[in-house]
Amino acid sequence: MQQDSQSLPEEHLTEETSQPLRELATLTRDNVALFWHSCARDLPWRFGHTTPWGVLVCEVMSQQTQMSRVVPYWLTWMQTWPDAQSLAHATSAEIITAWGRLGYPRRALRLQSCAQVVATRYRNKLPCTYEELIALPGVGDYTASAILSFAYGKHIAVIDTNIRRVLMRAFTGTESHGGSTTQSDRELAAAVLPEDNHVTAATANATNTTNTTCTSSVWNQAIMEIGATICTARSPQCTACPLQTWCRFKAAGFPGLGRHTRPQQHFAGTNRQVRGIILQALREAHKKQQVLQRCEINNLWSNQTQLGECIASLDHDSLITILPDGTLALP
Incomplete structure (x- = not known):
């Protein structure tokens, strides 16, 4: 935007x-x-x-993302969470999974934070x-x-x-x-x-x-x-x-x-690409009610140093959870 x-x-x-x-x-x-x-x-x-809430969701989704890509995600999102109050009660894992490959997934968590304020302070309007x-x-x-x-x-x-x-x-x-x-x-x-x-x-x-x-x-x-x-x-x-x-x-x-x-800006080989690969693997694991095992994590990207940096940054952004045994899950 x-x-x-x-x-x-x-x-x-x-x-x-x-x-x-x-x-x-x-x-x-x-x-x-x-x-x-x-x-x-x-x-x-x-x-x-x-x-108006649907317009806000569209505007957040379409920041740095083409409208043609936004449409299917927006339709599914609004069917699942048609207003601020419904989104406010969703789990982070549900939200990150529904965000899919739209990119810049921190937007999804900020959107929920916005929903929580609208639902409580403005009575869902x-x-x-x-x-x-x-x-x-x-x-x-x-x-x-x-x-x-x-x-x-x-x-x-x-x-x-x-x-x-x-x-x-x-x-x-x-x-x-x-x-x-x-x-x-x-x-x-x-x-x-x-x-x-x-x-x-x-x-x-x-x-x-x-x-x-x-x-x-x-x-x-x-x-x-x-x-x-x-x-x-x-x-x-x-x-x-x-x-x-x-x-x-x-x-x-x-x-x-x-x-x-x-x-x-190029995308191939960037931390953005690696972060996206990690999150997509976690979405698939979440759908099966599984965590991502350490061997699966290591196979996601050949550059292990970069992989580790991206895992740390995702954890810092509250987009993933690093479990005590080193496995990964959505929060």
């Missing part, structure tokens, strides 16, 4: 410099809304198909203010903003990698280089966000409307979808993009297309 100082010109946006961006964005509204309602993927957490959401375990700025916009229809800018890329390209004519979200990114997102004037709460929430009003919620979700499916990092499909008529990046000849400040 990010940007360097080259994201925007060095000067911050002022009311004077924001106005042309706002006017340009206004021209795109109808196309963006039409795209959302006619072309966006009908994922199971969109268009009123789930609760996900809060609807930024301050309350950001205070929940595992919920950062992006996730809090996404829940407010996607689930509650609140007027707030949402910024992730895809949204930032589309806004940078379409409205500033420059490439997004990755990295952390900057103040300039926030100013741009706020400048082009629809105002939601004279919009009812039901209409403002994109998940509950079938009309083509471009609310701020529709805008955020549509821009994210454009970035995920059309305006991709390396191969933008401009002919399918609802912003193509006004896109300054296209007009400028795609300067710096696909250039990033950080190289792509």
Whole structure:
């Protein structure tokens, strides 16, 4: 669920410099809304198909994970634990097993910690203010903003990698280089966000409307979808993009297309891979109500030093239990 100082010109946006961006964005509204309602993927957490809690689960699962991979896990997860209260009472072993191969499994334990707070402090209802959401375990700025916009229809800018890329390209004519979200990114997102004037709460929430009003919620979700499916990092499909008529990046000849400040990270041979192998073996053992024997552990990875380091790190993260005889189990 990010940007360097080259994201925007060095000067911050002022009311004077924001106005042309706002006017340009206004021209795109109808196309963006039409795209959302006619072309966006009908994922199971969109268009009123789930609760605010379901939106939170989706956002946590989709951090650094493709939506296509998330769908089957999300469906099984929500069928097993449809709300915060049910997840709060699950065991760590059940949660880690259900998380499967989504990666970054500490997210699963943080999600349960979040569920426990929601179940007890908020009586099983996900809060609807930024301050309350950001205070929940595992919920950062992006996730809090996404829940407010996607689930509650609140007027707030949402910024992730895809949204930032589309806004940078379409409205500033420059490439997004990755990295952390900057103040300039926030100013741009706020400048082009629809105002939601004279919009009812039901209409403002994109998940509950079938009309083509471009609310701020529709805008955020549509821009994210454009970035995920059309305006991709390396191969933008401009002919399918609802912003193509006004896109300054296209007009400028795609300067710096696909250039990033950080190289792509490799997976093979990393501790992430080894940790994943260990956890998968433990999931299989857990399903059989067994522990992982020492000989089985040693056969998981040829580099025994790296294997030991990964076992220690998993134990430190409370993702596994090292038993007195050296065998391993899920907690």
